[in-house]
Amino acid sequence: MVLDTSALLALLLDEPEAEAFRVALEDADTRLVSARPDGRAGNGASTHPTVTDDGRYVAYETLASDLLPGDSGDYADIARADLAGRRVKQVLVSRSRFSGHGNAASQRPVISDAGEFVLFDSLATNLKPSESVRDDANGVRDVFLWNAPTGNVSLESRDSTNGYLHQHSWGPATSSRGNYVPFVSNDLLADENLPGHALTALLDGRITIDAALTPAPEDQPPAFPMIYLRYLGQQ
Numbered sequence: 580m581v582l583d584t585s586a587l588l589a590l591l592l593d594e595p596e597a598e599a600f601r602v603a604l605e606d607a608d609t610r611l612v613s614a615r616p617d618g619r620a621g622n623g624a625s626t627h628p629t630v631t632d633d634g635r636y637v638a639y640e641t642l643a644s645d646l647l648p649g650d651s652g653d654y655a656d657i658a659r660a661d662l663a664g665r666r667v668k669q670v671l672v673s674r675s676r677f678s679g680h681g682n683a684a685s686q687r688p689v690i691s692d693a694g695e696f697v698l699f700d701s702l703a704t705n706l707k708p709s710e711s712v713r714d715d716a717n718g719v720r721d722v723f724l725w726n727a728p729t730g731n732v733s734l735e736s737r738d739s740t741n742g743y744l745h746q747h748s749w750g751p752a753t754s755s756r757g758n759y760v761p762f763v764s765n766d767l768l769a770d771e772n773l774p775g776h777a778l779t780a781l782l783d784g785r786i787t788i789d790a791a792l793t794p795a796p797e798d799q800p801p802a803f804p805m806i807y808l809r810y811l812g813q814q
């Protein structure tokens with residue numbers, strides 16, 4: 580039996596998918612990521628790519644209706660492409676296992692280094708992971724995390740009681756392992772009815788602000804975006 584060194588190495592490392600990925604990349608230096616199962620391009624714009632450290636997974640935003648099963652293409656969705664094989668496999672990220680496909684635009688994805696988490700923002704109101712979670716009735720954009728092992732989403736732009744924020748939140752980033760998630764929000768993360776509320780909410784240890792907070796008059800929320808950092812624990 581004859582094995583070339585890379586095949587032997589793959590066997591020794593027990594990484595057949597990594598080997599398949601290497602072979603697939605050898606076919607062409609540049610591959611189409613926003614591809615249908617037959618290899619052709621999707622029928623709408625795909626933008627905002629984000630890639631894992633090993634190049635296997637690319638998450639992106641798409642308006643195409645023929646890349647993901649059941650997609651109408653009426654608004655932007657988030658997809659994650661797996662480039663391990665000769666055919667690109669697409670998974671819909673902007674969906675809940677409980678309520679299905681997000682019902683409004685989802686944008687600005689970012690993927691963790693190993694590809695198991697994708698953060699994005701969305702105007703969808705049905706991206707809650709289970710019936711027990713409160714409905715998204717805030718009428719603004721929120722930040723969500725998609726978890727590959729569970730195939731489900733969770734709200735990440737939360738206040739200190741895990742409730743929805745009142746102002747738009749968007750533009751998430753992620754640390755390499757996905758345990759730290761900065762995002763942008765106009766929200767004060769506060770209950771407007773409580774004096775001194777803002778700093779109390781911010782100092783509860785779960786969410787911190789990276790710039791000095793200037794409390795606004797209670798009837799006038801700040802008009803400028805701020806950056807918050809959320810810690811999700813060890814992943």
Ligand SMILES: [Ca+2]
Pocket residue numbers: 701702703704715716717718719720721
């Ligand atoms: Ca919302």
